Amino acid sequence: MTPPASPVTRRRIRGDGVDLAVYEQGDRSRPTVLLVHGYPDTHAVWDEVAERLSGRFHVVRYDVRGAGASSRPFGRKRYTFGYLMADLQAVMDATAPDRKVHLVGHDWGSIQAWEAACTMPDRFASFTSISGPCLDHVGHWMRRRLARPTPSNLRRAAGQAARSWYIYFFQTPLLPELMWRAGLSRPFARALELGEGVPPRPGHPAATMARDGASGVGLYRANMLRRLRGPLDRRTDVPVQVIVPTRDLFVSPHLVGGLAARVPNLSIRPVKAGHWVPRSHPDEVAGWITEHMTGARSGPLDATGPRAPRRAPLDVG
Template identity: 75%
Template sequence: MSTGDVRVRRVRGDGVDLAVYEQGDPALPTVLLVHGYPDTHAVWDEVAARLVDRFHVVRYDVRGSGASSRPYGRRRYTFAYLMADLRAVLDAAAPDRKVHLVGHDWGSIQSWEAVRTMPDRFASFTSISGPSLDHVGRWTRGKLRRPTPRNLRRLAGQGLRSWYIGFFQTPLVPEALWRAGIGRPFARALETGEGVAPRPGHPARTLPRDGSAGVGLYRANMAERLLRPRDPSTAVPTQVIVPTRDRFVSPHLVGGLGAHVPDLSLRTIAAGHWVPRSRPDVVARWIAEHIGRVTGAPLAPAQERAVRRARVGADRRPFEGALVVVTGAGSGIGRATALAFAERGAEVVAADVDGAAARRTAELAGLLGPAAHAREVDVSDRAAMEDFAKAVEHDLGVPNVVVNNAGIGMAGSFLDHTEDDWKRVLDVNLWGVVHGSRLFAAQMKARGEGGHIVNTSSAAAFTPSRTLPAYATSKAAVLMLTECLRAELRGDGIGVTAICPGIVNTNITRTSRFVGRSDADQETDRRRASRAYALRGFGPERVAEQIVAAVRRDRAVVPVTPEARLAHLLARVSPAAMRRLARLNLG
């Protein structure tokens, strides 16, 4: 029978009847979407709708769920039965050719078993939030053999995420809870925790029965595979989509996977576990790009770059495949940040008002990582920044990380600051951040894959001073802008961080303007400030390390240097004390 453009039929699996749903032209390449627990085929509705014009899309309700049969007994949910079902669907929907397999959650777990045991049936595989149990077993053993603090933290983190697996081993209780109505709070949790609003088909009306029957998947397979893992290797070209906000599967579980999957691509997205529902555009695009890469189909230049960056090499580094834009990259914190990301595998765009300095940074970054790019741009110039952002997107793609670092210094009393002085400081320090954040955040949001923006503020943002009225005001505005952006963009998976350095030995002291002073006195003040900052001995490389860590951990506000951390604490605990300190004339 037919339901709209979806053709529904029954296929006999191993002792069960499976409900199979097909869309699109059967002459097109076949994509098989396998759902997880406690879902049905309908979890893929949005993704399928975005693939159907290019592919023959096949889905089915796995045994125990939706319109398929519910066998009795734990044994009938083992991998052997699941593989027999999947094979029956393949034989019915695409008997004479390889298919492109996509799995989510338990659909991905069983798909790993499929590409391991019958790789000749698949042209490609995309895994989402469902690791190979064999790999997890080996990963766990590896961490226990080397019980370093980091390994133990990662084990504990996954253990906390997996609490429900132990609970599902208890007899009768999980089934009783599903039948008692925990499906309703489950649906509310999806909406509040992941932004996935209920809609017809998901969660399914059969959820109480699906949840109750599907517990058998955990009881039949988990302990056996985790304690006695097989070799998880497969030669099928594999793409792993890693939602970094997954409450159930740690991103760290992909560690070491490249040793077992020679053709491996990794895609990360700032989203939760049910990413096929929350980010269907991105998931469908990545599936199509992966298939295009494997089959040699023509891809747009931006897609080719994205696919190339996703590939995993034997020595993959933390930011391998990431595109990172750094403004003010010609020297100081900007240059150190560009080099820190390059050293971790990122492709860097070094932007600076000094083109020669930007080119030098790009040359150095290219020695540490992929070929880097230099761009000359004045961040205070709106039109120039718009052209710069468009050029980056057109030539290289949408950045994964943007560091709005460009800034200038200015000191002196408020009454000595002219209107032009204020305009210059605000144009660079504040408007430069506004331009960079606005333009690149719009690109990140439109792409739908998340990202991170870092804005360089200063300890001056929360340290009032009679000698830094314009500079401190500009940096306080950057701090507040960052907090506002973080609140607005979180739902789009875009993190925003304010970095607040204290006294750091950079060339900002040599280029700062000391208002109300003669040219000779200004030079004297610059030399004195430079000597003091040099004696402090805190280099820009240490700030860059904090920036990299803030991106990886999605931190909101990062005071850098001990005096910055102390000032940040004091500003929150005793604003009156900070006001008294502000009266000191440090000029």
Template identity: 50%
Template structure:
């Protein structure tokens, strides 16, 4: 916050090439932000102003004479590593904090007392032509992300980015993510192309997400990939049939989702060529019909390898990339109505889809704090090509062909197109809906 003083000095753009601020604008900008919301009240604006004032409780405490200094010297400084670990999950490390922490904190109290009230009461018009990136930790207990709203009034070259971290963990635990953001701005100001995350964060820019769809060569996968592309997204499609993937459109790859090594190589290639995906749709699947006792071990393995392990692999390789990036994302796992409607003739298939549904619930709880949403899509009978490749336990090839033809006719009679499922997937990503039956 104090660095804004130098950045907003007249002529600063001749001396400062770029500036990245963590946790908000300068005090003058904050003063105008508060003033605007109280002078031109709206329910949303008042709610956000009140929320920020509640988060700023510590400012009042800092203005109490003597007591804050005593608390810092006698209690907080001595227990600082423990407090960081309990409040924000920052692991203790050697050499931290510095032995000067208590003295530094007391100096910080003096800065608060000298500047906070005057700047909020009589804010100055502080503008700058310096390219500025504002990183707002979403889980900040003291500075709320809405404080960055309206900053383009003072900073025409502005990028606003969210980091799913806390006030202190943004640097002490997630410093690598912050360093990457800083480097992206420095490189861009120096002439490099705008990184995907930076382009998305530019004030006034329309987001163009990167979407990965597995099993995108036909059916629900193809319809979903094309729907995302029509909405303006950049789409990466993988399928066992690379030709079918190319026909879908976007960047096409041949991948067997049941093969963990292939999926890891695929994720590495997506990262290298396109960046970290914003949305991943784990759609690849196979159909199989047969009662439990009639289904062979080999048939069980085939169904579980694709329908369950394929989803696990997709969640692992891409979920880790999203979590490490720290800027959120969304994972969509295509399950089935068979996940919660037991049918004795779909033993392996229903089991695999029920596992996908539970996996989605468990994963959602784990990654929610990193800003990653997880949706499970559970469609019923959809007119796709899956009926033409479904296998049947205990039947001759000729009888299986007859069953496939009958299933295909039944699915067509229902006339539920994959495009309708794709529309639900896009809606789930937009709204953050957990389960779509």
């Protein structure tokens, strides 16, 4: 039986030049799980999952820069990974300063969480990634397939390129912002309901979506093409769970191929769902996060010692 949800408290903390709206639930003495949202969402995309986790854990969420009730800096330079990592660190320092955090990310929240898990692994007890791959891994994945242009490799590379059409559109000056401000939020919400079975609920899609979408294109302009064209050699020893929605219209399930070589402690969970799986399958997502957290040790920041790796049950190549 799932324990009852805890009330939500909100406060503001200072990130790197921005004010961040932070939302907490649950007993602060219990293990902390940090849920990071993607684009063009806010913390509210996690509402159902947070409700299910808050009876057992200290649940932390925040609106990333450019979204929801947080500050909206102008210009692409303010959305680079360096600023995102500083914000993430500020949230952890304010909510769980003396212990490791269980990190969970969806979409762009997962993309930046990969950066965190690879650059400051000692800060995390576990990481669950959903529909947001490591950009460096994607860059290497594409290069390997193009270097061996078999029909299968070319088909998979082309499939991901087709899913990523919006990335290139977002590089266009002004047009994406104008479309969001002209009313793109309404058809977006309708497509979410019809395409993924995710009906609107209070907070999601957010009333601020037009501004969130316009500001958040900075994430794509500041980071995407640079990393995909010149991928770094990213690795992490953090225990990683990748939840793979097999009906994702934006992220190919095949992107997990080769990931085990860079993440020795890896498990993969496929689910027949679309991109917004935290909204469409909150019971399953909360259950898998709980299982992954329980299997990974959560302790003080100076905790050391090996963890037994878990074999990924699926690698789709």
